[in-house]
Amino acid sequence: MTIAVEEKSLSVLAELYPDVPRSIILKLDLQRRGIAFTEATAEATSEPYYRGPDQTAFSGKDPNHRPFPGPLLLRDGTTVIASPIPNQFENPYTIDYVDGRFRILDDGRFIDEVDFSPRPEFYGKTTSRGVPMESIAWSRPQRLDIYPYRYCHYWDTKDQCKFCAFFTDIKQQKQLAGDAYAKVVDPEDIYETVREALKEPGRYSQINLTAGTDYSGDIPFEKEVGRYIEVLQAIGRNFATRRFPSQLIAPAYTKRQVKRLYDETGLSSYCPDIEVWDRELFKWICSGKEKWFGRDYWIRSALHAVEVFGKGNVYTNFVAGVEFARPHGFTSIEQALDSNFEACEFFAKNGVVYLSLVWTPWKGTGLGGQKQPPLEYYVRLVRGLVEIRRNYGLSSANDDFKHCGNHGDSDLERLN
Ligand code: SF4
Numbered sequence: 001m002t003i004a005v006e007e008k009s010l011s012v013l014a015e016l017y018p019d020v021p022r023s024i025i026l027k028l029d030l031q032r033r034g035i036a037f038t039e040a041t042a043e044a045t046s047e048p049y050y051r052g053p054d055q056t057a058f059s060g061k062d063p064n065h066r067p068f069p070g071p072l073l074l075r076d077g078t079t080v081i082a083s084p085i086p087n088q089f090e091n092p093y094t095i096d097y098v099d100g101r102f103r104i105l106d107d108g109r110f111i112d113e114v115d116f117s118p119r120p121e122f123y124g125k126t127t128s129r130g131v132p133m134e135s136i137a138w139s140r141p142q143r144l145d146i147y148p149y150r151y152c153h154y155w156d157t158k159d160q161c162k163f164c165a166f167f168t169d170i171k172q173q174k175q176l177a178g179d180a181y182a183k184v185v186d187p188e189d190i191y192e193t194v195r196e197a198l199k200e201p202g203r204y205s206q207i208n209l210t211a212g213t214d215y216s217g218d219i220p221f222e223k224e225v226g227r228y229i230e231v232l233q234a235i236g237r238n239f240a241t242r243r244f245p246s247q248l249i250a251p252a253y254t255k256r257q258v259k260r261l262y263d264e265t266g267l268s269s270y271c272p273d274i275e276v277w278d279r280e281l282f283k284w285i286c287s288g289k290e291k292w293f294g295r296d297y298w299i300r301s302a303l304h305a306v307e308v309f310g311k312g313n314v315y316t317n318f319v320a321g322v323e324f325a326r327p328h329g330f331t332s333i334e335q336a337l338d339s340n341f342e343a344c345e346f347f348a349k350n351g352v353v354y355l356s357l358v359w360t361p362w363k364g365t366g367l368g369g370q371k372q373p374p375l376e377y378y379v380r381l382v383r384g385l386v387e388i389r390r391n392y393g394l395s396s397a398n399d400d401f402k403h404c405g406n407h408g409d410s411d412l413e414r415l416n
Pocket of ligand 1: 152153154155159160161164165166211212213
């Protein structure tokens with residue numbers, strides 16, 4: 001990508017865009033450039049108060065897996081999903097630990113204090129079948145993430161999304177974990193894990209499900225829909241109310257399938273991710289989604305879902321920055337902004353929230369090592385997205401700064 005614009009720093013951008021809080025610009029840049037832990041931070045976050053999961057849906061029982069704590073917590077409560085995975089980033093921010101406090105440093109310069117949320121009480125416990133609960137659910141500050149199916153079949157035909165680093169090595173994960181590592185997570189294990197997690201007073205206000213894609217079934221995606229229904233019904237047994245605060249990030253389904261999810265479970269929001277709006281880039285970057293069954297089908301599915309879940313309860317995420325990927329991506333900031341604002345306007349008009357995620361070109365992915373757009377692009381992007389949604393009376397309550405930690409634009413909505 002050749003983008004002829006000067007790279008402006010965090011402090012310059014904070015002055016240029018006073019309507020975007022510095023913490024949000026910092027968050028965007030932490031996600032864009034990545035983070036690295038010093039040894040002192042790695043040690044401090046391995047202590048019982050912060051210690052992350054020893055085993056996750058992605059790690060199996062990998063002996064090299066480090067128990068990373070959850071997202072960073074900035075001083076204003078903004079959460080930041082960023083992973084300190086070594087050798088991935090060219091110029092990451094450093095998270096250091098000195099005198100009992102975590103600090104963000106940029107090339108040795110102090111940027112801000114930061115923290116992590118405490119280790120949830122269900123980590124370290126097992127289900128009645130002996131499965132570690134921390135391998136079933138991952139904790140963000142106010143949200144539980146569950147991956148009921150640990151595989152994506154787009155990888156079978158090399159049609160995985162080109163930015164995707166999930167489920168990259170199922171064979172290795174199986175070897176590391178032995179026979180106990182199942183693609184399909186047992187709904188009873190999920191039920192028990194959620195039951196245990198909810199015992200911690202006030203800790204969670206949202207349950208999120210996502211997984212790799214399984215398009216199999218007499219009707220495409222039918223097996224997967226059936227699996228999600230079973231899992232959501234199991235989770236729902238923990239609640240006295242019909243609906244519970246939840247989101248399913250999943251493939252695009254037919255209206256009948258979406259209606260089954262709504263009618264047969266307590267699911268409250270649905271999110272079929274479009275990933276990239278431009279028609280030709282979608283075909284290239286998301287060839288699996290293109291095969292099953294193309295961009296128009298994905299868009300139609302989100303629109304139909306609004307008739308079922310209601311305005312504002314259907315989301316679609318896009319990977320902000322991947323629209324610049326070489327060799328087919330945009331080469332100008334204005335072109336990329338126009339494309340994303342067009343998408344946001346289209347979806348907002350139809351009651352769907354179009355939310356950005358900052359692209360990380362992980363080395364193991366099809367676009368690994370490519371360069372991201374400058375920070376100013378992300379600042380202008382989140383401002384524009386929020387303004388468009390505001391004009392249509394839409395908000396991202398299910399995906400706001402407390403619940404997700406992945407979207408600079410829903411963080412910015414706090415000012416609405
Ligand atoms: S659908 Fe795309 S982003 Fe999701 S797991 Fe599969 S390849 Fe990755």
